[in-house]
Amino acid sequence: MTDLSEEIDHYLRRLFPLCRSITGHGNRETLRILQEIIPLSILEIPTGEKVYDWEIPREWNVREAWIKNSRGEKIVDFRNNNLHLVSYSQPVHTRLGWNDLKDHLHYREGLPHAIPYKTSYYRETWGFCISWDDCRRLFPGDEEFEVFIDSELTQGNLTLGEMLIPGKSRREYLISTYFCHPSLANDNLSGVVLTAFLARELMKTPRQFSYRVVFAPETIGAIAYCQTHEEAMKKILGGFVVTCVGGPGSVYFKKSFDPGHWINAVVEDVLRETGEEFLVYPFDHGSDERQYSSPAFRINMVTVGKDKYFEYPGYHTSLDNLDLVKAGAIHQSLGIYLKVLDRLDLEIIFENFNPACETMLSRHGLYPRNDEDLVFSKGKGLNEIHIILWLLFYCDGKTGLNEISRKMEVPVEALGRVAEKLEKAKVLGRV
Amino acid sequence: MTDLSEEIDHYLRRLFPLCRSITGHGNRETLRILQEIIPLSILEIPTGEKVYDWEIPREWNVREAWIKNSRGEKIVDFRNNNLHLVSYSQPVHTRLGWNDLKDHLHYREGLPHAIPYKTSYYRETWGFCISWDDCRRLFPGDEEFEVFIDSELTQGNLTLGEMLIPGKSRREYLISTYFCHPSLANDNLSGVVLTAFLARELMKTPRQFSYRVVFAPETIGAIAYCQTHEEAMKKILGGFVVTCVGGPGSVYFKKSFDPGHWINAVVEDVLRETGEEFLVYPFDHGSDERQYSSPAFRINMVTVGKDKYFEYPGYHTSLDNLDLVKAGAIHQSLGIYLKVLDRLDLEIIFENFNPACETMLSRHGLYPRNDEDLVFSKGKGLNEIHIILWLLFYCDGKTGLNEISRKMEVPVEALGRVAEKLEKAKVLGRV
């Protein structure tokens, strides 16, 4: 394992056991640990606050939760796996027979070894999730059971983490991940960890654009973030919902709602250059793009990952664990995100300072001394004088460098180098 | 025959013998009879009134018109068939030989049994139309003939019928038909009768949009209508020139000038769903789309029918009669028009009341209790939660339901049902 894979592995193991939900101490603890990696700001939004059509729910915390059989043995215990407890379960302490208990038990006959993941954020109830195997083994119908859920639903807060990595330009890309799932590794501890390391990488070198990094509980968290950052969200250039990035399967790409948006083109370019097969999914409402792409914001949000939600066996069950998800896979996804972001960061919009007629290149020290370079019009070659002329032709203050790259069929990196040279010579400038 | 077919048949038979032209009592009588079906308003526009580049002509009426041979026998008589008289023939009473008469006789050698249909609205002349067979039989060259046309061209009016069927929205579709042809069944008594029954059907159920129904003599009548309703005509959403809808041939569809306009898409969808072959004609200047689609109005006007003008044998002759045109065929065309209009009426433009982020469906009683419905992102399936999310995503106050239907690949009827539910829940509303 490389150093970075080891770091990823370290945080996966520390964060996996925490009981996260849409609110609660497990969420705070998760963000606190991520602060070891990046300087996250923490936002606490109080219970009852209206956020668009929604309202921040009460904060949920659990001390313990178990079911005992008639012999007093804990046959289901939240401490063994936080998936055992339906998220947002009301407190309860009672004795009841199988007939009353069974409505509160959830399992999946089709996946007999797996504990399913279940939540009840907005319906007041309680419940336990167990594997079908355990259900059959542990719950003889003639017994009485003791159920204890020491949870509380209180006036509290919903907790968000955010940071803004400022670039030269105040225009921003959004990188958002959700951290409301408890011990589920691909969905979405993988995305949480990747996002933290991605942000750390972005901080290392100066960037053209600014990057807004958001850790929010899915849906309600993203909604709360949009509400509290409405003006900023209306100016986002595009973004990423980072989720399910650590599976063993092949890389996938879920497009944004406007397939013609260049963020899709950039992602496809990067993935195609890897030379490996990848799956492409159309836009859909699977995650927080529901909020970010809603009519008021219409941010083009893409997801790149490994093993998309819904699409892998064991999704939303205890099978989505650290046997399935490996640091190396997350590291691989991280590499793709970095390449995409590097590419996007080159999407600079330049303005030719001499829009009327051509720039006198020699006056600006840009004219080649070497005669060879003057043969500039034989097809779309790559010699510098040719690139300079086309760049100045296209840099009308409205067209980004990636778009120009596609028009010129010249790699954007090469264009970027020439553009910087022209910028230093003060013949063009960033808008 | 169904009841409706019988009704259609009844009116075909009553209306067929009337002598219609661009003006005159036959036109008034036609509209009076149509008032038995629908509450038509009658507009009378006086002779001499300027209507754009045109002028309302004198009103033309005929009492009788015949040719007698030297034995005093009526060999051609307007009473037998109103096609015998060239429409707008001047009054005349004279005796003349074959050489003088023959310039006033019209026939078609290629259709020897048929009386051709001929008009001379804007050139002062008179004439008779007869079959080629009769011509050869009845007009020996050595005889003298008596010609009598008891017509009058007077300061009168051009007569129009119209009604507005108001819907919830004041935005209108135009349904226009022309009723200036005398005893010609497909062109265009069929269209006149269909339009009346179509309007009656539209009145039966509340509509989203308003429908403007116009009975006008072709060309001059449509021009007069545009001139006198200029502002209304500039706001029409689209429309239909109802003509030639009762032939025995296959269904045809004549597109509007902008093939990309959704009225074309809706008609094609409806016709394709019938499972039967249909002919498609490009836009052309065959009828009153010349007026409605002119640069000042540019209304997209389509025609759906059976046996298009110009395209069937016997067109514009006495062969276009009630042997050719049957009530059942008109009934079939009426069914298509109704389906198209129902579809168009679903072209509702909704606005999502929560444009920022997603609507909290459970708060509005829209969240499914059944867990199955939650698996909403596996492809573009049809479960309700999925349709709700996509609908709310697309309902930006600018996009119509049919357009959303095409984007979602979900039948517009299904969308309509869900949209109504969302409307009742007050999470979206009509623009």
Add this chain to the structure above:
Amino acid sequence: MTDLSEEIDHYLRRLFPLCRSITGHGNRETLRILQEIIPLSILEIPTGEKVYDWEIPREWNVREAWIKNSRGEKIVDFRNNNLHLVSYSQPVHTRLGWNDLKDHLHYREGLPHAIPYKTSYYRETWGFCISWDDCRRLFPGDEEFEVFIDSELTQGNLTLGEMLIPGKSRREYLISTYFCHPSLANDNLSGVVLTAFLARELMKTPRQFSYRVVFAPETIGAIAYCQTHEEAMKKILGGFVVTCVGGPGSVYFKKSFDPGHWINAVVEDVLRETGEEFLVYPFDHGSDERQYSSPAFRINMVTVGKDKYFEYPGYHTSLDNLDLVKAGAIHQSLGIYLKVLDRLDLEIIFENFNPACETMLSRHGLYPRNDEDLVFSKGKGLNEIHIILWLLFYCDGKTGLNEISRKMEVPVEALGRVAEKLEKAKVLGRV
């Protein structure tokens, strides 16, 4: 040879020997001779004047320039071929050995018989160009040589020629050629001569549009012209960079930057109609389109010619002479330009004076007496009534006749004839 070919030949021979550069008496003399053909205006722009990012250079003139060997023999003499002297060479009179001389000698080993063409407008130096064969033969390394360049670089002017051929409309097309090359026949004496005769032809018949004809030294001349005619240049409809039109090879067409602009469609139509093969080059920065198509002007400039610059052997050497370029080839190119301009000149924008509903054709004497012409809707036939209706339909004051021609699939010449008839009848008019 035709008379016109003979005239072209005459001017080729007179103009070929003149020493042209970006400034100087040779340029003035060239324009003076062209004034025998067309009434060119001469513009003199003084040295030092700022033109956008550039500055008008000093004027350069040469009296004589030679190299003598140790025996006093002129072994290289500007009088024999003005290509021998690097354009803008500084004055010099000195004796020097081979080692010092050789840096000032230019040749092409790959084309051993050819004298290369070389300039040094913006770097102060001097030099001679010779064939590789002569270089080896005449310059033994052990000799001393005398170099004399009697040139002067003075406060002077840059000389431009221009004329405006006014049409009915003040909207202009631009026809620009460059005349800064000395004795090079295809690049670009051919373009200079063609442009003069093209302008003479354009003056012969009244035109719809105006034509701006510009003779300018490449780059600096076009820049100076843009700077001094900025407002006019911002309203140009499209144009031509006339260059390399007299080679023996096949016809080529270099597109403008917007391939969808109709000037490209018109050129392609004309070339396709010749029935001969032609080469198509994409837009590139080869010549003065660098100025005219720059962001401030964005004029769509095309080039049609024979043997494009860069693409023929001997390009920019003494092999580009009157053995390569023949009057007949220029005459052929001229014919193409004339056809294209005739076609463009038909790109008239008409406005239907009766935009609401149709024009009453009979009232304007436009309705056919012949019944045959009334069958106007059977497909897109060519009978006149049909053409009239479609023309009036499309003439919305925004759409040009060529565009309507493409939409109607009717030759623009036929449309033009009908449009003129309608114009005379005052039912439509030119915008």
